[in-house]
Amino acid sequence: xxxxxxxxxxxxxxxxxxxxxxxxxxxxxxxxxxxxxxxxxxxxxxxxxxxxxxxxxxxxxxxxxxxxxxxxxxxxxxxxxxxxxxxxxxxxxxxxxxxxxxxxxxxxxxxxxxxxxxxxxxxxxxxxxxxxxxxxxxxxxxxxxxxxxxxxxxxxxxxxxxxxxxxxxxxxxxxxxxxxxxxxxxxxxxxxxxxxxxxxxxxxxxxxxxxxxxxxxxxxxxxxxxxxxxxxxxxxxxxxxxxxxxxxxxxxxxxxxxxxxxxxxxxxxxxxxxxxxxxxxxxxx
Numbered sequence: 001x002x003x004x005x006x007x008x009x010x011x012x013x014x015x016x017x018x019x020x021x022x023x024x025x026x027x028x029x030x031x032x033x034x035x036x037x038x039x040x041x042x043x044x045x046x047x048x049x050x051x052x053x054x055x056x057x058x059x060x061x062x063x064x065x066x067x068x069x070x071x072x073x074x075x076x077x078x079x080x081x082x083x084x085x086x087x088x089x090x091x092x093x094x095x096x097x098x099x100x101x102x103x104x105x106x107x108x109x110x111x112x113x114x115x116x117x118x119x120x121x122x123x124x125x126x127x128x129x130x131x132x133x134x135x136x137x138x139x140x141x142x143x144x145x146x147x148x149x150x151x152x153x154x155x156x157x158x159x160x161x162x163x164x165x166x167x168x169x170x171x172x173x174x175x176x177x178x179x180x181x182x183x184x185x186x187x188x189x190x191x192x193x194x195x196x197x198x199x200x201x202x203x204x205x206x207x208x209x210x211x212x213x214x215x216x217x218x219x220x221x222x223x224x225x226x227x228x229x230x231x232x233x234x235x236x237x238x239x240x241x242x243x244x245x246x247x248x249x250x251x252x253x254x255x256x257x258x259x260x261x262x263x264x265x266x267x268x269x270x271x272x273x274x275x276x277x278x279x280x281x282x283x284x285x
Contacts, residue, residue, distance in 0.1 A: 001027060001028070001029050001047070001064060001067045001068070002019060002023065002027060002028050002029070002067070002068045002069075002070075002182050002183070003028075003029040003030075003031060003049075003062070003063060003067050003068070003069045003070070003096075004016060004019070004028070004029070004030055004031065004069075004070045004072065005031040005051075005053075005069070005070065005071050005072055005087060006031070006032075006053075006071075006072035006073075006074065006075075007030035007031060007032055007038065007041075007072070008030070008032050008033075008034070008037040008038055009072060009075065010171055011072055011102070011171050011174060011175055012030075012072050014171050014172050014174075014175030014176075015070065015072075015175045015178050015179060015182075016028065016030060016041060016046070017175075018175055018176055018178075018179035019179055019182065019183070020044070020046070022179060022183045023183060024045070025041075025044050025045030025046045026045050026046075026047070028041075028046050028047065029046065029047035029048070029049055029067075030046055030047070030048055030049070031049045031050075031051050031062055032048065032049075032050060032051075033050070033051070033052045034050075035048050035050050049062050053074050053076070053079075053083035053084070053086060053087065054076075054079070054082075054083055054086075056086045056089070056090075059086060059087065059089075059090035060090070062090055062094075063090055063091050063093075063094035063096050064094055064096075065094060065095045065096075065097075066095070066096065066097040067091075067094065067096040067097060068096070068097055068098045068100075068182055069091055069096045069098065069099050069100065070100045070101075070102070070178055070182055071084065071087050071088075071091075071099060071100065071101045071102070071121075072102050073101070073102045073103070073118065073121070077114065077117070077239075077243065078117075080117040080118070080120075080121065081117055081120050081121070084101075084117075084120075084121040084124065085121075085124055088121070088124045088125055088128050088130075089128075091128065091130060092128040092129070092130060096130060097131065098130070098131045098132070098133065098182075098187075098188060099125055099128070099130045099131070099132050099133075100132070100133040100134075100135060100178065100181055100182065100187075101121060101122065101125055101132065101133070101134055101135065102135050102137055102174070102178070103118040103119075103121065103122055103134045103135065103136045103137065104118045104136055104137060105136045105137060105138040105193055105194070105195055105255065105256055105258055106136065106193065106255060106258070107119045107122060107134070107136055108122075109255075110250060110255040111250065111253065111255065112246060112247055112249075112250035112255050112256075113242075113243060113246045114243065114246075114247065115255075118136075122134055131188040131189065132188070132189060133181050133187045133188065133189075133190050133191075133192070134190070134191045134192065135174070135177060135178060135181065135192055135194055136191065136192060136193050136194055137169075137174055137194050137195075138166065138167050138168050138169065138194065138195035138196065138256045138257070138258060139166055139167075139168035139247075139256050140168055140169070140170065140171055140174075141168040141169055141170045141173075141196065141272060141274065141277050142170060142171060142277070143168065144168070144205055144274070145274075145277045145278055145280075145281045146281065148209055148278060148281050148282065149281070151206075151209060151217060152209065152213055152215055152217060155215070155216060155217055155218070156217065156218050156219075156220050157202060157205065157206045157209075157217055157218070157219045157220070158219075158220045158222055158227060158230055159202045159219065159220075159221060159222070159227060159248045160221060160222050160223060160224045160226075160227040160245055160248040160249060160252070161201070161202050161221070161248040161249070161251035161252050162221055162252040163201050163203065163252075164201065164251040164252035164253065164254060164257070165199035165200060165201055165251070165254070165257045166199055166200065166201075166202075166251045166256045166257060167195035167196040167197075167198070167199035167200075167256065167257045167258055167259070168195070168196050168256070168274075169194065169195060169196040169263055169271045169272060170271075170272045170277060172272070173196070173263060173267060173271045173272055174194060174263070176266075176267040177192070177194055177263055177266040177267050180266050180267060180268075181266070192262050192263075192266065193258045193260055193262055194258075194262055194263040194266070195256070195257065195258035195259075195260075195262075195263060195271075196263070196271045196272070196273075197261050197263075197264050197270055197271045197273075198271075198273060198274075199257045199259075200274055201219075202219050202221075202248075202251075203219040205219070205274060206218055206219040208274055208275060208278060209278060212275070212278050212279060212282055213282060224245045224246070224248070224249055225245075227244075227245045227248065228241045228242050228244070228245035229241075231244055231245070
């Protein structure tokens with residue numbers, strides 16, 4: 001059985017749809033907090049199992065001996081250590097055949113505040129003794145393109161990434177890589193640094209947005225504290241604003257850039273480009 005946790009999240013949905021193109025539905029199981037959100041999959045023959053990252057008692061019997069498991073990282077920053085340890089413990093108890101985990105790019109060297117929770121999870125998985133695969137993700141390309149309309153309205157893209165390059169890929173790209181690993185062979189004990197084929201600076205992003213829209217968008221680089229303050233003024237909670245500012249600092253250092261093209265090799269095609277994704281977003285504007 002291939003079992004995917006956090007399956008009704010935005011990444012998880014792409015993974016499940018990809019799996020259903022490769023294997024029979026009765027060989028796929030989803031782990032969700034709210035089974036109602038997986039009703040469509042259940043109707044197609046997918047097994048639906050209810051469990052909550054924050055409730056260890058709900059994980060009894062979720063996994064079985066020999067299962068191939070994808071642990072999709074929790075979205076609750078600050079809670080991931082405890083939540084992920086719960087899943088790792090359940091996987092170890094069941095004796096799963098492979099435990100894949102969606103980590104962050106360069107988790108072992110990144111200085112981003114998001115990295116330690118991911119590195120903790122990787123270390124917990126290694127300590128479990130289970131066969132593993134770490135799918136270390138760069139940023140989602142949608143982090144930029146889904147806010148393109150608002151950026152156009154403002155005419156300015158603010159950040160604190162300096163001239164650092166970021167190499168994001170789409171959720172579909174990352175999901176396809178997960179499907180390749182979950183349905184393939186020879187991935188045990190691999191650490192895959194996954195990023196888009198072509199990185200860009202935020203100034204280059206602003207230039208591409210300007211080119212495609214026909215409207216001028218400039219990139220304004222701010223000190224990190226000023227950028228965080230601007231995000232708060234725009235309505236974001238302080239904690240989230242601080243994480244975003246820290247992430248831009250990580251981009252400035254190169255924490256979210258990678259030139260190995262490991263992702264495109266795994267999926268067997270080039271990754272989605274900024275220009276392609278922007279064109280899709282702007283077409284629907």
